[in-house]
Amino acid sequence: MANEAGLIQSYIDNADVVMYLKDDQGRYLMVNRAYERLFNLTKEQIIGKTDYDIGSREQADKFRENDLKATEAGTSVTFKETVRFPDGARTYISHKFPVSNIEGFPNAVGGMSIDITD
Numbered sequence: 001m002a003n004e005a006g007l008i009q010s011y012i013d014n015a016d017v018v019m020y021l022k023d024d025q026g027r028y029l030m031v032n033r034a035y036e037r038l039f040n041l042t043k044e045q046i047i048g049k050t051d052y053d054i055g056s057r058e059q060a061d062k063f064r065e066n067d068l069k070a071t072e073a074g075t076s077v078t079f080k081e082t083v084r085f086p087d088g089a090r091t092y093i094s095h096k097f098p099v100s101n102i103e104g105f106p107n108a109v110g111g112m113s114i115d116i117t118d
Contacts, residue, residue: 009030009032012030012032013032013033014033015032015034015112016034017034017112017113017114018031018032018034018035018038018092018112018113018114018115019031019032019034019035019110019111019112019113020032020035020110020111020113021099021108021109021110021111022050022067022108022109022110022111023107023108024071024106024107024108024109025050026050026051026052026064026067027048027049027050028046028047028048028049028050029047029108030047031043031046031047038083039054039055041054050064051063051064055083055084056084059082059083059084062081063081066079066081066094066096067096067109067111069096070096070097070098070109070111071098071106071109073098074098074106075097075098076095076096076097077095077096077097078093078094078095078096079093079094079096080092080093080094080116081093081094081113089117090115090117091115091116091117092113092114092115092116093113093114093116094111094112094113094114095111095112095113096109096110096111097109097110097111098110
């Protein structure tokens with residue numbers, strides 16, 4: 001399919017949950033519109049960056065720790081994560097999972113986060 005990447009991006013952009021994909025170094029490869037709205041950033045401002053470039057060190061340390069746990073587990077792992085914003089904290093249930101390359105080796109982590117604050 002010639003436009004497969006565009007189709008996949010359209011699919012995740014229309015999801016109401018925050019979706020993201022990071023490489024094995026924690027750099028963002030893909031995010032959806034819900035992620036952009038949450039952090040008030042564009043894809044261009046996010047792709048290639050890490051959580052350390054976007055948020056606080058404390059928050060980035062926790063996200064990275066959870067990303068690595070999911071990769072090491074080799075399966076989907078669920079975490080409760082808190083994101084602090086100027087107007088207050090939001091709590092998310094985050095499902096993170098390893099994503100493998102064509103040879104079958106995990107080289108990325110994907111995730112979906114659902115706001116459970118209310």
